[in-house]
Amino acid sequence: MPAALLSRNRNYRLLFSAGALTNLGDGLIVLALPWLATLMTQNPLAIGAVAAAGRLPWLFFAIPAGVIIDRADHRKLIARADLLRAVIVFTILMLALNDQVPGAVWLLAGLAFLLGSAEVLRDNAAQTILPSIVDPDDLEAANGQLWSTEQLTGQFIGPPLAGILIAAGIGIPFGLDVALLVLAAGLVWLITLQPQLRVQTSFREALLQGIAFMRGDRLLLRLAVVLGVANFLATATLTVQVLFAQEVLGLSAAEYGFILSVAAVGAITGSLLAPQITKVLGIQLCLYLSVATWGAGYVLIGISTSSLVMALSLFAVMAAAMLWNVITVSWRQRRIPSDLLGRVNSIYRFFGWGSMPLGALAGGFAVSVLQDDLGRDMAIRAPFVLAGLSCFGLLVYAIFKLRLD
16 A cells, blocks of 8 residues: 555655655746746747757756666765756746846756756656665555656646746745755655665766667667657647647636646546556556547647636546556566666666657747748647647557557
C-alpha cells in the first residue's frame, strides 16, 4: 500500500516530500513563465522560443548527464541541482520586476534554458535513485505515488495558485518557487544511503557502455522513439495552449489555471489507478489505450469553442499520459541494470524528451505561418488537430512494434 510505503521508509518519505515541494514550484512556473513571456511580447515565435528553451537541454545534455549521474552521489546531485534552480528562478524574479530590460523575452528564454539544464540532472538522478530507496516490488506503487503527487502539486495546486498570485504581482510565484526549492534541497540532503557503486571508467568509455546497451535493446529503443514523437506533439500543443486559452476562449490567468487543475485531476486519477488498470486490462492494451486517448483529446480541443471541452479533454489526455508513465518507467527501472541505469535512462530520455524543444518551436512556427492564410483563430487550433491525427498514426506503429508483456 502507498501509505504503508511512506510510513515505513524514511528515505522514500524524504524523497517524496522534496519532490512534492519542487513540483509545486514547477506548477507555479508552468503558468507564470509563459504568462510572463506574453507580458513581454505577443510574438508567437518568441513565446515558442521561451517554451523551447526550457526543453532544449533534454536534447543537448540528456546523454552526458547520464554519465555524470552514474559517476556522482545521487543524493548530493539532486540537492545541488535544486539549489542551482533556486538561483536561476531568483534571477527570473529580478527580470520580472524590471520591465525596462531591452530584449527581456530573449533573456527570459536564456534563463529558461539554464533552468531546464539543471532540471535534466535533477529529474534523471531522481529516477535513478529510486530503485536504491524502495524494493523492486514497490516500484509501481512508488512511481504511481510520485507521479500523482507531481500532478497534484504541479498541476492541480500550482497553476491556479500562480493565477491568483499573478493578480497580486507577476513576481510572487517566482519568489515562492525559490523558497520551495531551497527547502526541498534540505530534505534530500537528509537522505541516508549505503555508499553506491560509482562508474570508475573514463567518461567516453562509460558513455559508450550506455549507448551499446541502448542499441542492443531494440524494444527499449522503439519505446523511446514512440515517447519522443508523443512528446513532440504534446509540446507543440502546449506551446500554443496559453494563446488558445487567451484568444480563442478568452480566459483569464485564474480561469486557465483552473483548466490546468482539471487536467491535473486526470493525471492524478491515471497515476493512482494505473497499477489496478494494468492488472485488469494488461500492459499492452493500456499502452494502446493511452495513445488513442491522446489523439482523441487533441482533436476535440482543436475543433471546440468550449472551455469545458478543453478541460475534459485535457483530463483524459493527462490520465492516459500518467498510465503510460507508470507502466513504462517501472518496466524500465527493472529492465536496465542498476550500474547502467543513469546512463541508459538518460539516453532513453534524450529520445523521449529531446524532441520537446523541437515540438515547442514547431507549435509557435505553425501558428506564425498559418495565421496569414487561415486567420489567427484557425492557426491556433491547427497544432491540436494535427497532433491528434498524428497520434492515431503513432497508434498503428505501437500496435505492430511494441510488445512489453
